[in-house]
Amino acid sequence: MSLSSKYVVKIMEMISQKSYIVKRPAGNCEIIPSDEIAGDDNPEIIEKWGPFESQGEAIARRVGLIRAGKCQPV
Secondary structure, three states, rough: OHHHHHHHHHHHHHOOOOOOEEEEEOOOOOOOOOOHHHOOOOOOOOEEEEEOOOOHHHHHHHHHHHHHHEEEEO
């Protein structure tokens, strides 16, 4: 596989990857890709929302969660 083909495959993976919002013990929420979700038994994740189709959608939802008082800004 050529370098350009590998680059295209990586971009396609990033585009098709879903995003989650996770709440950490400190109260802040961050957006992470779906491949970083390691199950529900992670003590570093208090609450999670998603999956979201795009990172833009996840960002908009995170803003809403901050405004609603469910998350602290980073």
